[in-house]
Amino acid sequence: MNRIISGFLLLLLVTNSAYSATLSGELKDSAGAAVSDAVITATPTQGGLPSLSPQQPKSLDQINREFVSHVLVIRTGESVIFPNNDKTKHHVYSFSPAHRFEIKLYSGVPSEPITFNTPGVVVLGCNIHDWMVGYIVVTDTPYFAKTDASGHWSIELPVNEYKLTLWHENLDEPDASVSKIIKVIEGNSVINDTVSLKPNRRSGKPPSTLQEQGYQSEP
Amino acid sequence: MSSLRFIVIIAGIVVPCSVKAAGLVTTIPYDFEAHGLADFRYLHADSRQSWIDQGLGKFRYAGANNGNDLFRVDKAALVMQARLNWNWTGMVTAKYSNRQKNPVDISEAVLLFRPVSTSAWRLNARLGAFMPPISLENSGTAWSSPYTLTNSAINSWVGEELKTFGGEAQLSYQFASGDKVNLFGAGFGNNDTAGTLLAWRGWSMHDYVATVNDRLPLTTRANIFQLFPRQALQTQPFIEVDSRPGYYAGISLERPELVKFRALYYDNRARTNAIDHGQYGWHTRFWSLGAKMDLPWQTTLIGQGMFGRTQMGRQTRGLFPVDSGFWAESILLSKAIGSHRLSVRHDRFGTTEHDLSVRPVNIEPEYAGAANIEQGHAWTLNYNVTLVEHHQLNFEVSTIYSDRKARLLLDEATGQRETLWQLSYRLIF
Incomplete structure (x- = not known):
């Protein structure tokens, strides 16, 4: 029993030495509504980054002709698979400078993983279903979070000075992102922000009625 | 283009698809999808004899002899789509409509070319029988509108007389934000009679979409056929008369799910002195402008405008036998509340005339049929x-x-108010 407890304490100490601080916050737009699918990354201004350990590829599914999730965050050098859960085919592509690619996805057939070696935002589309849009945010740092439906986010990280960057597809800023330098101290720090968004949010969802889904006669 | 040749092309697309659909062959390497729409109407019409019954009434339905209340199968359409490979898709719309010449006929048949692009530039195309990209309202199955049963004056005319056989190419540039700029252009045949109805009948408002073999009536009670004895009783909207191709070209600017603006110029380049089997060439050209905006609170605003001119016959002393200017505009406001939708649209339209038949003072009866x-x-x-x-x-x-x-030639007052009440059940799949 004692051994178990001391083992647990040791683990706690190790955890604490690696991550001794928690940054969290809530993101709202200027109208007070929660902002989901925003990406917060924290990059240390001094010292290196932990190297990327071998990982299973991340997964970005297509379900009901929609990317699920709408936004995926990965570290530079990680791979992504694109499982097609629909009966129809998908033809996923991107012309973002961070990674130009196209991949043909048959229903239910596992896809080859695609590795993203350049940090940046990769905008995804489907050549068959024009409304589909998704984002892969590729970042060098392992300290990142994505806001949930209620706008909440949380990152555990070591005490240090960080460049904190916020990205959202509709953020009304150049490159849709803003940054600031912060000093992270031990314990919990809360950063609540309000941002202004552009109104042109592309839902990435199919048209709401069957009448408008089943007809494509213009190229 | 002969209808036989057309049918062969269509069969080439549809038959393999039907085989696949019937489950007879499972190895055909393309996807098949079928969508459709059937539309049943109860109508109460307070309107004049319809243009479709050789009158000059603006609606497709009128009470006339059967009283004012009507039940009609407005249309039943099947849209078949076959994904031939990753770049090419075939799409055919076959439909039944009340008063169609052939009970079942093709209203659109296209091959769509949409290769994937991993650059900001993209080149798409379509080949076949299609309508020029004018309507911003008819985005539903088989060119139906999710907003109204009755199309705007402009889109009613598109459905009747503007069907081209040819190819359209579209070059697009897409920004990282999703904004798009598209330049498009088409060369086409089979649209030399476009303008016939607009000149002889004027604008109308309905949801009738002409098919490739269709014939649409001209009023027999005016003096069209006395002035032009070689004119057939019915105009054939999808026909090549002079073997000279026409074109259209345009630009569209789009911020997806927010705003779309489109401008198009069309010229069928028809020879005005050409005639084939009672079908005259009408030299028709126009500008079409449209904008669609998705506003907050699930509200959509669509505005369209069009102005142009159509001419027919051999020019004499600088004037054509028929030379008619036309214009129309519409504005639609629509709000969706869950599965409910409320829409209101205002249309304004007109035609002018500057031709041999003009009699500005006191229209004489023998010319009134041409007083368009x-x-x-x-x-x-x-x-x-x-x-x-x-x-x-x-x-x-x-x-x-x-x-x-x-x-005046129909012994009717020149000014008429017509009202149509409609209750429709649509089955969509």
């Missing part, structure tokens, strides 16, 4: 509700006031 001067406006109010995706109920009232000089 018209002015009008209309309101359409629609409420629809869609139940479990497949069932749509529409309640609609449309009222048109129009003034057309040619009605």
